[in-house]
Amino acid sequence: MSNILLVTACALVDTDNRILLAQRPEGKSLAGLWEFPGGKIEQGETPEESLVRELKEELGITTQTACLAPLTFASYAYEKFHLLMPLFICRKFEGIPMPQENQTLKWVRPEKLRDYPMPPADEPLIPVLQDLLR
Numbered sequence: 445m446s447n448i449l450l451v452t453a454c455a456l457v458d459t460d461n462r463i464l465l466a467q468r469p470e471g472k473s474l475a476g477l478w479e480f481p482g483g484k485i486e487q488g489e490t491p492e493e494s495l496v497r498e499l500k501e502e503l504g505i506t507t508q509t510a511c512l513a514p515l516t517f518a519s520y521a522y523e524k525f526h527l528l529m530p531l532f533i534c535r536k537f538e539g540i541p542m543p544q545e546n547q548t549l550k551w552v553r554p555e556k557l558r559d560y561p562m563p564p565a566d567e568p569l570i571p572v573l574q575d576l577l578r
């Protein structure tokens with residue numbers, strides 16, 4: 445299966461070590477599940493540029509590529525594509541995240557991440573964040 449979809453995602457972390465999750469709205473694939481903000485990398489973008497753009501579009505916040513540190517990645521075979529999703533961590537950003545695309549946002553403590561159903565691809569990312577932020 446060679447149909448790889450490249451998506452960048454961000455663990456946005458606040459000064460309290462909480463992580464921002466976004467609930468995918470009705471009408472989108474995986475609706476109702478909680479995800480890390482981000483989206484598909486567009487033609488000509490680096491992963492970091494893509495994520496800076498997505499964070500502005502989805503949350504209305506501003507950050508810089510230098511404020512995005514690689515943390516881990518997800519690799520998961522969905523039925524229609526294989527998801528390859530680098531997960532960056534970002535602690536430095538300007539503005540207060542506000543839903544720009546009809547999603548619900550929630551700051552979640554690392555030990556509570558399992559209370560929020562996530563897409564299957566995200567499952568292995570949870571312990572990485574919990575180990576880092578504990």
Ligand SMILES: Nc1nc2c([nH]c(=O)n2[C@H]2C[C@H](O)[C@@H](COP(=O)(O)OP(=O)(O)OP(=O)(O)O)O2)c(=O)[nH]1
Nearest residue numbers: 451453473474479480481482483484527563565566
């Ligand atoms: N952003 C994000 N996408 C995820 C996560 N986990 C996961 O399986 N995905 C999947 C869902 C989608 O198939 C794909 C990302 O698509 P998306 O809907 O966020 O893409 P996008 O922001 O560019 O939105 P759109 O314009 O295509 O609607 O990756 C995650 O934690 N964050």
Ligand SMILES: [Mg+2]
Nearest residue numbers: 481482483484
């Ligand atoms: Mg998105």
